[in-house]
Every structure is written in structure tokens, then in C-alpha cells.
Amino acid sequence: MxxxxxxxxxxxxxxxxxxxxxxxxxxxxxxVVGILALTAITYFMxxxxxxxxxxxxxxxxxxxIKEVLDTRGIPSxxxxxxxxxxxxxxxxxxxxxxxxxxxxxxxxxxxxGFFGERSGFGxxxxxxxxxxxxxxxxxxxxxxxxxxGVKDAQVMITMPQEGVFVRDAVQEASASIVLDTxxxxxxxxxxxxxxxxxxxxxxxxxxxxxxxIMNQNFEYYDLANNQNSGNILNVGSQLExxxxxxxxxxxxxxxxxxMMMGQNKVVVSVTTDIDFTQENREENLVEPVDPDNxxxxxxxxERITETYTGSEGEAGGVTGAGEADVPAYIAGGANGSGxxxxxxxxxxxxVNRIRKEIVESPYKIRDMxxxxxxxxxxxxxxxxxxxxxxxxxxxxxxxxxxTSIDKQALAENPDMDIEDKVVVSVQTFNxxxxxxxxxxxxxxxxxxxxxxxxxVIILLLIFLLMRRKKEEEEEELIIEEEITRINIPDIxxxxxxxxxxxxxxxxxxxxxxxxxxFAKLLRSWLSE
Numbered sequence: 418m419x420x421x422x423x424x425x426x427x428x429x430x431x432x433x434x435x436x437x438x439x440x441x442x443x444x445x446x447x448x449v450v451g452i453l454a455l456t457a458i459t460y461f462m463x464x465x466x467x468x469x470x471x472x473x474x475x476x477x478x479x480x481x482i483k484e485v486l487d488t489r490g491i492p493s494x495x496x497x498x499x500x501x502x503x504x505x506x507x508x509x510x511x512x513x514x515x516x517x518x519x520x521x522x523x524x525x526x527x528x529x530g531f532f533g534e535r536s537g538f539g540x541x542x543x544x545x546x547x548x549x550x551x552x553x554x555x556x557x558x559x560x561x562x563x564x565x566g567v568k569d570a571q572v573m574i575t576m577p578q579e580g581v582f583v584r585d586a587v588q589e590a591s592a593s594i595v596l597d598t599x600x601x602x603x604x605x606x607x608x609x610x611x612x613x614x615x616x617x618x619x620x621x622x623x624x625x626x627x628x629x630i631m632n633q634n635f636e637y638y639d640l641a642n643n644q645n646s647g648n649i650l651n652v653g654s655q656l657e658x659x660x661x662x663x664x665x666x667x668x669x670x671x672x673x674x675x676m677m678m679g680q681n682k683v684v685v686s687v688t689t690d691i692d693f694t695q696e697n698r699e700e701n702l703v704e705p706v707d708p709d710n711x712x713x714x715x716x717x718x719e720r721i722t723e724t725y726t727g728s729e730g731e732a733g734g735v736t737g738a739g740e741a742d743v744p745a746y747i748a749g750g751a752n753g754s755g756x757x758x759x760x761x762x763x764x765x766x767x768v769n770r771i772r773k774e775i776v777e778s779p780y781k782i783r784d785m786x787x788x789x790x791x792x793x794x795x796x797x798x799x800x801x802x803x804x805x806x807x808x809x810x811x812x813x814x815x816x817x818x819x820t821s822i823d824k825q826a827l828a829e830n831p832d833m834d835i836e837d838k839v840v841v842s843v844q845t846f847n848x849x850x851x852x853x854x855x856x857x858x859x860x861x862x863x864x865x866x867x868x869x870x871x872x873v874i875i876l877l878l879i880f881l882l883m884r885r886k887k888e889e890e891e892e893e894l895i896i897e898e899e900i901t902r903i904n905i906p907d908i909x910x911x912x913x914x915x916x917x918x919x920x921x922x923x924x925x926x927x928x929x930x931x932x933x934x935f936a937k938l939l940r941s942w943l944s945e
Contacts, residue, residue: 435932439888443881450874457867467494467503470512471522473568474500478522485521486512550576557619561594564612566604569597574620590620591627598632606641613640655693658780663687670787670817674810682792682846690784692823696777704769713766725757781823787814788840796845807841814839892934 436444471482476499483502486493491512494503504512516522554572561570577588594616598604604612613625630638667687674683706714789810795801818838819827827833928935 437888439881439885443878443885446874446878446881450871450878453867453874454871457871465492466506468506468509469496470502470504470509472497472501474502474522476500481522482516485516485519546576550574553620557592557616560615560619561596561612564608566599566602566608567596568599571595571597576620577622588622589627590623592616592620592623592629594628594630596630596632596638604638609638610641612638655691655780659689659691662691662782663689666785666787666817666821670789670814673813674789674791677810678791678794678806682794684790684846686788688786688788689782692781692783692826693779694777694781695779696775698775698777700771700773700775702769702771702773704771706767706769713768715764716767717765719763721759721761721763723757723759781826782821783823783826784838785818785821786838786840787818788842789814790842790844790846792846793843799843799845802843807843810841811836811839814841 433441470493471478474482479495479499479502483493483495486502486504491504491508495501496503554574557574558570558572561567561572571594573593575591577590609630612630613628616628616630617623617625625640628640632638664687666689667685670685670687671683674685705711791802791807791810793799793802815835815838819835822833924935924938927938
């Protein structure tokens, strides 16, 4: 056995020494590529695709599910800081049905189904009240969690003690709710009001004034008072509206200058002076239809023309002396002739009658200021800021101020200097927070890396094989040239002897260093 091993070792070493440097490199590379390819194929063939079984779990629920899966021998992984559990993808649907049938996971909370499962004697009134309160809190939390934007909810209810006598005043309950909201989700006021009324109607003797709702970031959700919702003079509404206007302008300026200078190189502050005076008035105006000529439109025209030509008749009669007669009446006169003409025109003109009910804007921006701090492109070099950049920023901000301030306020104060409302400061920021960049490993990325490495290795192998083939062809040409040179006869015998000895040494050297080439040479001699 030992001799066989030594024989194999000698053959292997002889075979390895007989190969050239290119051949050795090709063999090693082929072996490495084969091992890597086999490893990659084994990994991808035996890898198990994991899929989430449950998400947003509590550590207690995750532990319960993990224990059941380990008992059944099902592989699992816990992710997201213990709030999610992964299982093989093909077993997800079946496990959900099986675990639901077994009642896993159990949250540990008491709901109204608890009383149906454990109804019986032996429970005191205090125990019943505590369980009832816990069940109410659980059911209300589940009701709130069903609302869009709420991931989880914690409810704490304080119920008053019932009085012994009927005449005792009925005390009110109170509730505190903490919401775990989804990142970036914003509740509007209608949703907040609905949430308050939902909680109020779920608990007896609970008014909306005794409810406090906040989220995980300690942001309170206040109920809008219906008595003040339509009154713009409410102080809280004025402050909220003022903050909203300033925040909106600040975001627009921050976004615009951030695209210009960089998001981390601009800080914007906006202050406003808002007039919340609201005016309702009614105007009844009468205006001519044609304001240039101050004339109305003719709705009816009447023209009368009278003409007369002829002689007068003689007057006759008795001079009046009685009570019914006209005194001093001329009894007679001379005859004569004359002309008579009368023209009369009646035009009824109408005018514009305008009735206006005007409700002034509930707020007007009387004054506004924008303060901007800009960091130079090179933080420690203020001269790196271009000369015209600050002027451009001032011009942009001036336009924003001019278009935001109420036009009537500008007309009342024509001497208002817009440039004084804008301040641009260029300096280095020393208080910026530094965050470490964390990279999340992705399985697909490694798949691409392995694939790319395999492609490169395959291309390298093809190149080495082509190069090896070319070198072998060149070596064959060299051997043929040597054979041709050996077969040339010489005239001088002494030269032949010296040439023969040199040829013998050359053949011995070739036999030691390149046995394959020496064998080819011998075969060519034998064939000749």
C-alpha cells in the first residue's frame, strides 16, 4: 500500500513538473472556478426562501409562536427587533390556519369572549369589575387599531365608582389613548373629531372633554370645539393658522434654496404679521350704463310735435258784468294771422343697480420677514460663495415677500421697503447633526456579485486556453525549426563533432526540462 502511495505521489509530482507555467495557472484557475461554481450551486439549490408569517408582534407573542414552531421542528427567523417572524415560504398559509385554530398567538388581553369561556360562580364583584374594565380597554384598542394610519393603540380607562344612593351625583369617566401611528401619516381634523366621538360613545358617562389622545411622539390630537370652529377670532385658531402659513412658506423656500445650495446648507425662518379682522358689508350701487357720457340706456322714448298756421277769429260776446261772467273781457278785437309750433320729447333712461354682499378675507398678511442662513460650498471658506449668489437669493425672497403681503397693505404703506424684510447670512454651520450611514445587506446583491465573478472567471479561462493553444503552436514551430537545423549536413568533420556534442547536450537539457517536447522530437525522428 505504501509503495502504491509513493508511486502515485511520484507520478503526480512528475506530471506537475512536466507542465509549464501557463498550464499550471490554467489548472489552478480551473480548480478554483469549479469549487466556487459548486459552492454557489449548492447554496442556491439548498437555500430556503423565508417569508413573514406575522408582523408587528409583541415580544410575548413572538415567543409563543417561536415555541410552537420549534416544537414542530419548523425553521424560523426573528427579525425587526423581535416584532416579526419568518418561516419557509411554502408553509406560510398552512401555518397561519393551524396557529389560528390553536389560538396562537395569545395577546394576554381580556376581551368580551373571556366571559363566555369562563362564565361561572365564584367570581367576586371586584374581580368582575376589573375584568370588565380590562375587556372594555381591549375592545376599544382593537376598534381604534382598525382605523387607517394606526398600527397599535394603548387605552387606559378610569371608571367612576357608583354611589350607593340614587341622589348621589353621577361622576364622569375619563380615557387616555396612546396611538402608534404609521410613519408620515397625518390625520385631518375630521378624523380626529370622529375618533373622539367614537371613544366617547363607547364608554358610558365619558364626555369628549375627559379624553386625551396622543401618539408615540408625544404629539397631542385636540378636538376642535364646534362653538369656535366657525369663529376666526378664536385665539387658538389664529395661532394655528399663523403657524400653518409660516410653515408653508418656510417649506417652499427651504425646498427651492435646498435645490440651489444643498439641503444641508440652508436654514430658513419665516415670521408674519397677520390681520384677522373680518368684515361683512352690503353695497347697493347705482351706476350709469355709459360711464363716459354719464348716461343710462333708453327704455322708452315719446316725441310730440304740434304745428299751426292761420288767422285769428274776432272775439265776441258781452262784457261780463254778472257773477258768472268774466270781468273786463274784451268783447272784440282786430283780425290777424300767425304760426304755432310745439315739440316735446320724453325719454325714460335706466341705470345699473348693483347689489353686493361682500365678506372680506378672514386674514390678511400685513407684514412678513424671511431670515435665511446659507453655508458656503466650502464650509470653512466664506470666499467660496459666488458674488452674485447672495443677491439672487435676496431677489428671490423679495419676490416671495412682495407677492405674499396683502395688496391693500402695500397700497396703504407705499414707503415699505421689501429689502428690509429679507435677511441672508452666509456663515459656517457648527450645529449640524452627524449621522452614520448604515448599509443593509441584501441577498440579491450577493447573487449578482457571485454571478459577475463567475462570468469574469469564465472569460479568463477562455482567454488562457486560447493563449495556451497559441503557445503550443509556437513551440511546435520552434521544434520543427530545430529539427530542420539538425538535419543540415556540414562539410567540416571537426565542425560536425563539435556540433554533435553541442546537439547532444541540448537534447539532454531538453529531456530534463521539457520531457514532452523531447518525446515529440523522438517521435518525429522515428517517423523519419
